[in-house]
Amino acid sequence: MMGVVLSRTELVKIRPQMKKAGKRVVFTNGCFDIIHRGHVDYLTKAKALGDVLVVGVNTDGSVRRLNKGPGRPVVEEDDRAAVMAALAAVDYVCLFDEDTPYELIKSLVPDILVKGADWSVHDVVGKDIVESAGGSVQTIEFLPNRSTSKIIQKIAETAARQSK
Numbered sequence: 001m002m003g004v005v006l007s008r009t010e011l012v013k014i015r016p017q018m019k020k021a022g023k024r025v026v027f028t029n030g031c032f033d034i035i036h037r038g039h040v041d042y043l044t045k046a047k048a049l050g051d052v053l054v055v056g057v058n059t060d061g062s063v064r065r066l067n068k069g070p071g072r073p074v075v076e077e078d079d080r081a082a083v084m085a086a087l088a089a090v091d092y093v094c095l096f097d098e099d100t101p102y103e104l105i106k107s108l109v110p111d112i113l114v115k116g117a118d119w120s121v122h123d124v125v126g127k128d129i130v131e132s133a134g135g136s137v138q139t140i141e142f143l144p145n146r147s148t149s150k151i152i153q154k155i156a157e158t159a160a161r162q163s164k
Contacts, residue, residue, distance in 0.1 A: 003055075003085035005093045011054065012107050018052055027110035027126075029056030029101040031063045032080050033073045034151050038142055040087060045140045046114045047089035055090050056104050057081050059097040066099070100125045111135045116142050 006014075018025055028046050032039055032055070047053040057080055058066065063073040073080065077095055085093045096104045105113065105126030113130040117139040121127065127137045 003087065003090040003093055005081045005085050005095075008094055008096070008104060008107055011092060011094050015108055023052050024050035024112060025052045025054060025108070025110040026050035026112045026114055027054045027056065027101075027105060027108060028114040029058070029096070029104070031058045031066070031068060031073060032084055033063065033068070033075055035080075035083050035087075036151060040089075042116065042140055042142060043087060043089040047091075049112050049114065049138060052091045053089055054092045054094065054108060054110065055084055056094055056096050056101040057084055059095050062097050062099060102126055102129075105129050109133050109135075113137045115139055118142065 015025070026046050026049050028043070030039075043053065043055070057077065058073075060073055060077045063077075075083075081093045081095055084090055094104060098104075102125050106129050110130060111133075112135055113124060113126055115124045115137075119139060121137050121139060124137050124139075130137055
């Protein structure tokens with residue numbers, strides 16, 4: 001089954017059904033600009049922590065405010081959300097326009113909040129919400145040398161070599 005892109009309102013509406021069915025909801029978030037093996041590995045590991053994986057995806061405006069680099073995001077938000085929803089591990093995708101996913105986490109109240117191991121658990125946005133509701137915050141190691149920034153750098157270097 002393919003994942004579904006939902007608005008925050010739609011996601012909040014179906015959350016009680018997940019709870020009633022005893023489903024453990026895992027939440028993670030990110031820009032997911034150019035999907036690569038590191039993303040797939042990370043999301044697969046996140047999904048293994050529960051029953052339903054919800055991914056918050058930064059809107060284009062939110063990505064620009066994060067200063068990910070010139071020309072970012074490369075891929076527009078609707079396309080990033082659609083590609084994310086097509087991944088086997090992902091059940092639901094929700095775009096968020098804020099600088100952090102705090103309000104989305106507050107609306108959803110997932111059972112498990114996941115971030116990459118480059119984050120300290122104490123610094124994970126939404127930790128207070130999830131833990132006060134009896135949930136947990138976990139981190140996942142990234143595959144080494146896999147990042148959107150490295151892909152963009154490699155493309156730029158290749159283009160520079162070819163233009164000489």
